[in-house]
Amino acid sequence: MKSKFIYPILPLIIISLALEILVKTNFFPSYLVPAPSQVFKVLSFENLSLWKALGQTSLASILGFTISLVLGVLFAILLSTSKLIEKVFYPYAVFFQTVPIIAIAPLLVIWLGYGLPTIVASSIIVSIFPVIANTLTGLRSTEKPLLDLFRLYSANPKDTLLKLKLPFALPSVLVGARISSGLAVIGAIVGEFIAGGGIGEVVNVSRTQQRVDIVFAAVFLAALLGLAFFLLIDFISKATLKAWHASER
Amino acid sequence: MKLFLLLIPFFCFAKTKLALNWKPEPEFGGFYAAQNEGIFKKYNLDIELIPGGAGQPIVQMVAAGKVEFGIASGDEVVIARARGADVVSIFAVYQTSPMGIMVHESTGIKQFSDIFNTRLTVALEKGLPFFKFLEKNYDFKNIKVVPYNGGISEFLRDKNFAQQVFITAEPLSAKRENAKPKSFLIADSGYNPYNVVLVVKKSFLENNQKLVEAMAKASYEGWSHYQKSPGKTNVLMNKLNPTMDLDTFNKGAKLQIPLIKVKGIKIGHQNKTRWAKLIQQLLDLKLIDKTIESQECFKNLH
Amino acid sequence: MVSANQINLENVQKKFSSDQSLVLDNINLNIPFGEFLTILGPSGCGKSTLLRMIAGLETPTNGQVLVPINTNEMGFVFQEAHLLPWRNVFENVVLPQELKNNVNQLSVDEALKKFDILDAKNKYPHELSGGMKMRASLARALVNKPKLLLLDEPFSALDEIIRQKLCEELRSLWEREKITVVFVTHSLQEATFLSERVIVLSKKPGKIIFDEKLNLPQIRTKKLYSSLEFIELTEKIYNFMQGARYEK
Numbered sequence: 001m002k003s004k005f006i007y008p009i010l011p012l013i014i015i016s017l018a019l020e021i022l023v024k025t026n027f028f029p030s031y032l033v034p035a036p037s038q039v040f041k042v043l044s045f046e047n048l049s050l051w052k053a054l055g056q057t058s059l060a061s062i063l064g065f066t067i068s069l070v071l072g073v074l075f076a077i078l079l080s081t082s083k084l085i086e087k088v089f090y091p092y093a094v095f096f097q098t099v100p101i102i103a104i105a106p107l108l109v110i111w112l113g114y115g116l117p118t119i120v121a122s123s124i125i126v127s128i129f130p131v132i133a134n135t136l137t138g139l140r141s142t143e144k145p146l147l148d149l150f151r152l153y154s155a156n157p158k159d160t161l162l163k164l165k166l167p168f169a170l171p172s173v174l175v176g177a178r179i180s181s182g183l184a185v186i187g188a189i190v191g192e193f194i195a196g197g198g199i200g201e202v203v204n205v206s207r208t209q210q211r212v213d214i215v216f217a218a219v220f221l222a223a224l225l226g227l228a229f230f231l232l233i234d235f236i237s238k239a240t241l242k243a244w245h246a247s248e249r
Numbered sequence: 250m251k252l253f254l255l256l257i258p259f260f261c262f263a264k265t266k267l268a269l270n271w272k273p274e275p276e277f278g279g280f281y282a283a284q285n286e287g288i289f290k291k292y293n294l295d296i297e298l299i300p301g302g303a304g305q306p307i308v309q310m311v312a313a314g315k316v317e318f319g320i321a322s323g324d325e326v327v328i329a330r331a332r333g334a335d336v337v338s339i340f341a342v343y344q345t346s347p348m349g350i351m352v353h354e355s356t357g358i359k360q361f362s363d364i365f366n367t368r369l370t371v372a373l374e375k376g377l378p379f380f381k382f383l384e385k386n387y388d389f390k391n392i393k394v395v396p397y398n399g400g401i402s403e404f405l406r407d408k409n410f411a412q413q414v415f416i417t418a419e420p421l422s423a424k425r426e427n428a429k430p431k432s433f434l435i436a437d438s439g440y441n442p443y444n445v446v447l448v449v450k451k452s453f454l455e456n457n458q459k460l461v462e463a464m465a466k467a468s469y470e471g472w473s474h475y476q477k478s479p480g481k482t483n484v485l486m487n488k489l490n491p492t493m494d495l496d497t498f499n500k501g502a503k504l505q506i507p508l509i510k511v512k513g514i515k516i517g518h519q520n521k522t523r524w525a526k527l528i529q530q531l532l533d534l535k536l537i538d539k540t541i542e543s544q545e546c547f548k549n550l551h
Numbered sequence: 552m553v554s555a556n557q558i559n560l561e562n563v564q565k566k567f568s569s570d571q572s573l574v575l576d577n578i579n580l581n582i583p584f585g586e587f588l589t590i591l592g593p594s595g596c597g598k599s600t601l602l603r604m605i606a607g608l609e610t611p612t613n614g615q616v617l618v619p620i621n622t623n624e625m626g627f628v629f630q631e632a633h634l635l636p637w638r639n640v641f642e643n644v645v646l647p648q649e650l651k652n653n654v655n656q657l658s659v660d661e662a663l664k665k666f667d668i669l670d671a672k673n674k675y676p677h678e679l680s681g682g683m684k685m686r687a688s689l690a691r692a693l694v695n696k697p698k699l700l701l702l703d704e705p706f707s708a709l710d711e712i713i714r715q716k717l718c719e720e721l722r723s724l725w726e727r728e729k730i731t732v733v734f735v736t737h738s739l740q741e742a743t744f745l746s747e748r749v750i751v752l753s754k755k756p757g758k759i760i761f762d763e764k765l766n767l768p769q770i771r772t773k774k775l776y777s778s779l780e781f782i783e784l785t786e787k788i789y790n791f792m793q794g795a796r797y798e799k
Contacts, residue, residue, distance in 0.1 A: 031332040032313055106398050110406065114370075114395040145629040148608050152622055155650040163646075167637050196396040201375065204396070207304060208376025209536060210328050 034213035042217040050202060050214070054221050057188050057198035060116060061225065064123025065184035069177055071124070072131025077161065079132070080139040090136075097129035101187060105194040114195045122191030127180040134176030138169025174237040181229035189222055199225075264297040265460070267318040267447075270307050272300050273486040274493060275417055275479070275501035276445050277320070279342065282482040283471025292463040300489070303399060311448050312336050318449055318464065322346070323442030324378040324536075326546055327528055331537035335451040338547040339461060340468045340517040341443035345436045345508040348379060348444065349416040353408050354429040361433040364411060365392060372397040372404075372412035379413075381534040382440040404428065417501040417508070418493075425497065442527050443519055446547075454548070465517070465550035472516050476506055519547040555619050558582040558605060558699075558731070563614035565600055573756035574600050578614070580750070580759065584698070587725050587732045589742040591761075591792070592752030598735045599703050601757070605733060606701050620699050620731075623651065626692030628705045632684035634676040634691075641672040644691045651695075662694040663687075665724060682713035689721070700732045706741065715773065718744055722771050739792070743785050744771060751792055761791050 016036040022028050023035040030038070042050065075093065079086045105122055112118040142165050150160050192200025199222045206214035269277050280298060283289050289296045299316070301307065307319040308326065312334035321329075323346075326338050352358050356367055364371070365387040373380050374397045383389075397413050401423050404410050414420060416432045423430040435441075447468060454461045475482055479502035487495045510516055525543035532540055563578040574597040582588050590598045603609045604616050606627055634643045644662055648654045663669040666686040676684055685705060692700060706714040722745055725732055736742050742749050743765065751761035765784060767775065775781050 029312065029333060031329060031334045032309060106400065106402075109398065110403060114393075143633055145631075145633045146635070148603075149627060149633070150650070151608060152606060152625060152627055153647045153650045154622060159650055163650075164635070167635070170637075194396060194398050201396065204304075205376035207306070208374060209378075210306070210308070210325070210332060
């Protein structure tokens with residue numbers, strides 16, 4: 001368990017040390033790359049507002065992610081009910097993946113106003129597609145003999161969905177959730193650029209003020225948030241699937 | 250060896266780059282005029298004007314040597330210098346910063362301070378120094394500050410919406426959309442940095458004294474020309490930036506004349522006192538944590 | 552004459568909907584209730600399709616399939632166990648009853664006992680060996696006390712020893728309960744050992760080219776393999792199949 005965390009931290013330490021030396025010896029000017037010690041200082045004392053921003057971004061990301069998960073799964077279930085419905089609506093799901101959020105975020109502000117709703121909407125738009133796509137794949141991957149078995153016992157559609165298809169899709173849903181957890185954070189931050197608040201605003205403001213140290217600190221926190229999300233979903237997947245799914249063994 | 254010889258022309262004829270911090274608009278008119286009217290050529294300069302966009306770190310690009318010249322605001326220069334980037338302003342387009350706040354006439358706001366006594370949603374770039382200046386000098390409890398995202402669509406939609414503007418640009422667009430805007434210069438409230446200043450890295454200046462001097466002189470001639478007859482240049486800029494119509498270009502050019510030409514000051518010239526005042530203001534606002542030499546911020550070369 | 556206590560297939564023809572190719576042709580088959588019938592044939596000859604038609608999972612393109620048994624009274628076992636991995640053995644076996652809303656714990660235990668897997672009822676599929684999984688799958692097929700048991704090469708993925716053991720258990724189950732069994736396999740030994748009657752399908756499109764009742768003792772153990780009658784019988788079917796395979 002210990003070593004598991006040491007491996008990824010090692011390169012961080014090495015890169016930080018190298019960067020520190022390069023910046024302190026003026027190889028890199030500090031207005032372009034901040035010294036890691038300076039970033040650390042920003043993280044530890046200077047900025048309570050930075051941690052407050054992290055809290056806001058976390059809330060928006062969690063909301064965005066949760067709604068993505070619920071809506072994405074429901075949408076995928078709807079798509080899986082018939083080939084026709086899939087043909088008609090799947091392109092709209094793909095739309096979510098290809099939409100340049102930067103371009104429509106200003107519109108979100110006009111529709112939803114400044115504040116949390118816009119940020120959450122941005123988070124959803126960016127993070128919902130992997131849930132839809134993976135859930136759909138999962139729902140389509142039910143073992144055929146088991147579908148036959150349910151047919152043989154004339155199971156009703158509700159039972160077939162809840163007792164067979166959805167549990168079978170669970171590993172895929174969780175793969176989608178893992179991808180979308182990181183995206184939810186990105187979407188929230190993009191939303192904050194436009195609608196204000198959170199890490200997004202901190203990055204925006206400190207960039208304008210040429211405070212690269214704060215920018216780096218904020219980006220670092222955003223990355224940590226994404227990582228925490230990812231690990232949480234990973235933990236949940238392992239806990240739920242441990243008992244039965246081969247890929248998690 | 251052959252390859253090396255082949256490459257030489259690319260280095261010799263590499264253009265000198267001037268990075269703008271926005272799309273072609275009247276605030277860059279003098280530079281486009283210098284290009285268009287052959288003034289750069291007259292000074293033996295081969296300048297490439299590179300339009301920019303929101304959030305481009307022009308000062309850092311100049312400091313890092315990615316471009317030779319860049320456009321910034323006076324406060325950006327001071328902050329960058331305080332952080333160790335050795336950039337110098339060699340030409341200041343606006344003596345009076347065109348940065349302002351635009352409100353709807355229907356709000357009944359008569360003077361700048363009224364803005365803060367009215368229930369308004371105000372879109373401001375929180376990272377910009379003037380924001381901190383206003384925050385320090387006015388009570389914000391009546392207004393709701395939201396991020397400034399460019400454009401005027403929200404302004405047009407909401408009568409209680411106000412936003413930061415370049416008074417030579419957005420108010421004209423708002424009028425075209427049949428709104429009745431009223432704008433106030435932030436400069437009048439006491440914060441007036443030089444704006445649209447031409448910056449260069451100090452080491453580049455020292456090593457290319459002649460070229461930089463020529464650039465300053467060409468800029469002066471370009472701006473002098475644009476102040477008098479902006480017509481042809483506006484046609485050119487309108488082609489490059491069709492989102493703004495020609496009429497707005499012409500009106501903007503006219504509006505900005507007094508901001509650029511002030512009696513008794515040569516266009517583009519800067520003085521030590523004003524830079525010193527700006528440095529002090531930024532110190533008071535804690536945007537820089539040590540004072541810097543005002544003399545070092547600029548150089549009048551024309 | 553169609554009677555109510557037999558399964559009857561008349562002039563059955565089946566084409567695949569995808570490429571309209573003929574899978575089964577001119578199948579005429581009567582399976583009296585209580586018979587243990589094995590369908591033998593080369594792979595791809597349509598024997599699984601035939602089984603699925605009896606189960607009602609496929610419909611014939613032409614002809615008639617009459618199965619006077621409710622699908623609820625059928626049990627089906629696939630080539631692999633196909634258990635639900637998120638349910639333990641008990642929960643897997645109870646599934647058919649659960650879907651009918653008539654859960655009866657006692658009958659589940661009974662089914663588990665029939666294939667000697669009661670001790671593992673709380674284990675999850677990933678904790679089970681291949682043989683154990685198949686036992687659970689067989690128990691699931693039996694939990695509704697079916698009148699008809701359909702098996703589609705159920706032991707083909709198991710090793711020899713477990714396969715033999717399960718064959719014996721299946722045979723003795725049939726001896727005790729005399730339910731109708733249709734068993735699909737490509738193993739001649741398995742077919743001869745288990746069944747009362749063997750039919751052989753030709754290569755695609757499958758036609759019945761051999762249909763014979765086997766004259767072997769009721770009680771069957773490993774010893775049967777070394778008996779003369781068994782060897783003669785397998786030899787006979789083998790030769791027949793070999794002929795058919797090259798016949799085209």
